[in-house]
Amino acid sequence: MSSSSAAPAAKPPMREALVAAAFRLFLERGYEQTTVDDIVALAGVGRRSFFRYFPSKEDVVFPDHEGCLADMTAFLAASAEDDEPVRRVCDAARLVLGMYAENPTFSVQRYRLTKRVPGLRAYELSVVWRYERALAEYLRRRFAGRPDGTLRADVVAAAVVAAHNNALRSWLRSDGRGDAGAEVDHALAHVQAAFAQPVRVGPAARPGDEGPDDVVVLVARRATPLWRVVQEFEALAGHA
Amino acid sequence: MSSSSAAPAAKPPMREALVAAAFRLFLERGYEQTTVDDIVALAGVGRRSFFRYFPSKEDVVFPDHEGCLADMTAFLAASAEDDEPVRRVCDAARLVLGMYAENPTFSVQRYRLTKRVPGLRAYELSVVWRYERALAEYLRRRFAGRPDGTLRADVVAAAVVAAHNNALRSWLRSDGRGDAGAEVDHALAHVQAAFAQPVRVGPAARPGDEGPDDVVVLVARRATPLWRVVQEFEALAGHA
Numbered sequence: 469m470s471s472s473s474a475a476p477a478a479k480p481p482m483r484e485a486l487v488a489a490a491f492r493l494f495l496e497r498g499y500e501q502t503t504v505d506d507i508v509a510l511a512g513v514g515r516r517s518f519f520r521y522f523p524s525k526e527d528v529v530f531p532d533h534e535g536c537l538a539d540m541t542a543f544l545a546a547s548a549e550d551d552e553p554v555r556r557v558c559d560a561a562r563l564v565l566g567m568y569a570e571n572p573t574f575s576v577q578r579y580r581l582t583k584r585v586p587g588l589r590a591y592e593l594s595v596v597w598r599y600e601r602a603l604a605e606y607l608r609r610r611f612a613g614r615p616d617g618t619l620r621a622d623v624v625a626a627a628v629v630a631a632h633n634n635a636l637r638s639w640l641r642s643d644g645r646g647d648a649g650a651e652v653d654h655a656l657a658h659v660q661a662a663f664a665q666p667v668r669v670g671p672a673a674r675p676g677d678e679g680p681d682d683v684v685v686l687v688a689r690r691a692t693p694l695w696r697v698v699q700e701f702e703a704l705a706g707h708a
Numbered sequence: 709m710s711s712s713s714a715a716p717a718a719k720p721p722m723r724e725a726l727v728a729a730a731f732r733l734f735l736e737r738g739y740e741q742t743t744v745d746d747i748v749a750l751a752g753v754g755r756r757s758f759f760r761y762f763p764s765k766e767d768v769v770f771p772d773h774e775g776c777l778a779d780m781t782a783f784l785a786a787s788a789e790d791d792e793p794v795r796r797v798c799d800a801a802r803l804v805l806g807m808y809a810e811n812p813t814f815s816v817q818r819y820r821l822t823k824r825v826p827g828l829r830a831y832e833l834s835v836v837w838r839y840e841r842a843l844a845e846y847l848r849r850r851f852a853g854r855p856d857g858t859l860r861a862d863v864v865a866a867a868v869v870a871a872h873n874n875a876l877r878s879w880l881r882s883d884g885r886g887d888a889g890a891e892v893d894h895a896l897a898h899v900q901a902a903f904a905q906p907v908r909v910g911p912a913a914r915p916g917d918e919g920p921d922d923v924v925v926l927v928a929r930r931a932t933p934l935w936r937v938v939q940e941f942e943a944l945a946g947h948a
Contacts, residue, residue, distance in 0.1 A: 590830055590833075594830055597833055618874065619895055619898060620898070622871070622873070622874045623867045623874070623902075626867055626869065627863045627867045627870075629866065630862045630863045630867075631859060631862070631863050634858065635859070654856075655859050659863060662902045683927060683928070684897075684927070684928060684929075685897050685900050685904070685925060685927050686928070687795055687900060687924075687926075688923070688941070688945075689790075689923055689924075690924055691945075692941075694941065694942070697938065701926075701937050702934070705928075706930065
């Protein structure tokens, strides 16, 4: 993954110079008020150079996501059969965090910009969706043949993305202060606790362990009278 | 929520007539090849009538989501303090399913259309995001003051949406045959089993447990004898 900086280093490659110029203008004039012509003029290159690197103005806002998606896909494809699948997707999600944490200033600027521009928000949703699908597809392969394998895969992928993004956004809102990695680790530990190990409760398996049509889930307060528990169970189990 | 049909009933209201005309043209000519002018010509109304009901051509594809979002928000706002929060958001998600199941033919047509048109896919992602935020905001209120309340809220909301959409899409791919409600119930039971807190296993709480300890989740096979259910509940609830 290449890093990108709003303050260009000496002799940056052209792609990074375009990103730097774009962000300088987005912050000075606003995103909508900046054209691709303005960006290439500031970067001192031609329009064709811009479109060699970026399909559109939106793409220059998220210059590293394609690379990160490719890294994530490769990381998941390299998974061994004995890797615990939920842990593996948590590690894959950390690649995204790494991309943000590599350049906190740029990431915080982009976060503020994205919040203000609805078109960028929509673009970001589509990127997040692609990460989620990459995780879900890996999990679908790993859970293939299990009852409810695709359901479990989709739910775990969504939970991992939500936990990662909760921690990432909290870090971005704090202007990139604090330890992003520790926040994300903490958030992902929640998901691993919920999903990594099936827990047996008494004689019954949890749904997903075996034929789940056969399983009922009863949620009740501790103080619920026993007659109410029995009534509820009978209704859920279809005995009544 | 109003229902919408691709085959208009006798004397449909103007909004439904516009939806019906739009879908007839989308299916005959394709979405991109249909203009708002084509739609209003077929429906026999003026352009201004169209834009009174729909901000854009995309919105006519999803005519009921705004109403469903409003219903969901109202349903969550009407929640009592002793509603188990995870169960409540599962019930809220069922409102979305209800909207789709109300008119299977229309829902299946729209599903196929949305898969083919990237702009509609992006629109749908933004709608799904708004449902997820509505669920997460309710859960954030309910989990306020708990450690990791917002993290937990975001993760549960994402898991509920993923489970719901896994079942909904499976039903849509089967051309709306089968029992959508049963599929969604089954999918949501997974999320409740993972998150409706806290599950006590033996003397120790599961890793990740937190918050008020007054709810127990009992997972059991349908065929479990009642005496065993009572015994299990007592053990989980700490009565025994």
